[in-house]
Amino acid sequence: MIDLHTHTTASDGTDSPFALVKKALATGVTILGITDHDSTAGWAEAITALQPQIQLVLGAEISCLTTDGISVHMLGLLFDGEDGQIQQMLSDSRDTRLPRMRKMVALLQADGFDISLEDVYQAAPDQATIGRPHLADALVAKKIVATRDEAFADLLHNESKYYVTHAAPTPADAIATIKSAGGVAVIAHPFASRRGQILTADLFQDLVAAGLDGIEVHHRDQNAAEQQVLTEIARELHLVTTGASDYHGTGKLNSMAENTTHPAQWEALEARASARRVVKL
């Protein structure tokens, strides 16, 4: 089983990188993508959990904004982790998440919620890319909401008055940077309609021109009709199709390998990277 999109405590997942690989082994995953938000901080620990039955596809899920202000997530896989340009892009993105979190906390405080930036930092593991899930966890710890899910549904969703964006590259810039670091670029859950504004089909043309390699089709936030449209777009544009769980440990309902990538699609995707960078024993 091939699951190319998961999170660890290096961003907003709840399993450590080591625990994630063990969980994948126990689930029967043979090729595992590790894609923390705007970070490669989990890679080294994940490698220490390697076993002969599993191969690692190291990557990151890069937060992007279109020029129209629509949030897009771009999966970069199999890039050279030592590449300075991509590491700069990731660290710029992480840096802007801190003033952004300060603003979201200030908006909540202004409406009388008893929450502080310190509470958010306490809810986040060391080294984690700070995101709304940590704010959600802080709200749970303060008993303002019962669960992460409830925090998102009531207070933190993309259309909420408390939602603030952070500076981020455009999807085309992220693709160019991933490609110049030798990796492959797969747009994550493009039709995830519950996240607010969704992408129109013609945007894909521009992303292909920038070097897009694949579309994440099979993902729980896209219904069957949406997956069918995406499959058709991928066929027309000669893109690889992937499926993945977007597993976050106990932080989200997604269970590991609930969606997977077809082996032939994985082979086509891997062939588009500049080098064989799958990590195995």
Ligand code: AMP
């Ligand atoms: P941010 O990157 O800070 O904007 O936070 C976005 C992240 O929040 C997404 O990538 C998901 O991992 C997470 N997320 C979105 N919706 C939910 C939800 N309903 N429950 C838990 N986590 C969510």
Ligand code: ZN
């Ligand atoms: Zn996440």
Ligand code: FE
């Ligand atoms: Fe995402």
Ligand code: FE
């Ligand atoms: Fe994700």
